[in-house]
Amino acid sequence: MKLERIGAPNFDLELTLDSGQTFHWERYRGGFAGLIGDRAVYVEQQGSELRALAGSAREVQRYFALDHPLPDICAAFPDDPAMCAARDYCLGLRIIRQPLWECLASFITSSMKQVAHIRQMSRALRQRFGEQRVIDELELYSFPSAARIAQVTEKDLRECALGYRAKNLLGTARLVASGEADLEAWRVLSDDELRARLCSLPGVGAKVANCVMLFAYERLRAFPIDVWIERVLKERYFARKRKVTAQKLREFCDSYFGEHGGYAQQYLFHHARKTTPRRVKKRAAGKAARLSQ
């Protein structure tokens, strides 16, 4: 393989790909293989450089958001213990720029699923309905377009283990394929208008809409609140409060974390997910089980 060198200071490839933003990159040789849009890419990290086999270095730079001023963004985080711990843990984690449809579709399938499950569904959809791309000695499959998914049946999607998500994905694919939901045109909308449009799609609520805004539409204020973040916020920012409503959390996040709230969220999220000891989770589950007997 003949690899191209791409300068990538303040970037950690593995950390970024393992932070729950995207669900299809595979470890390959010393790096990762995946697709950027329709193009197969191999990329590995060597210190502050990437070595890539890709059609275009610009696409790689853009996808991994190497232009984001990461040190400035991190320096502007609120100065509190939870945030500082997350910042130190997540050095080089970037919010990437994904294709709109792929990101939207992936997060529609993510509801009530762990990362491992989401990856399986993504793989099944790609292998059945995507287009094959070969890179080095590896066969990859692109994420099927909305038009392609709009052609298949709910049963086909259920065979990809989507369960009740099949109906939502199909419904949204049809709206996008028909042009009724024009994802590209929505780029010009304000955050609030964009969120409202996204939430009008089947299978998309506030959480999924905020993920798509953050990971595809480059809305760096967007702050998805899932069960992990909710736990972190309640423990670290509302420790003494008894009752914290969803709306209170929402208002707090939007005002406290500010302009780059999405980055703050991703750092808090990843830190919590990777440092919460497994045995604590198990113990909590076991305790609940015993209590219910």
Add this chain to the structure above:
DNA sequence: ATACAGGCTCGCC
């Protein structure tokens, strides 16, 4: 085995 996951939606109050 069986509870539970990185939610959305609908029906009930």
Add this chain to the structure above:
DNA sequence: GGCGAGCCTGTA
């Protein structure tokens, strides 16, 4: 308009 239950499936 807030709250709870149901929805599918793979994993621990």
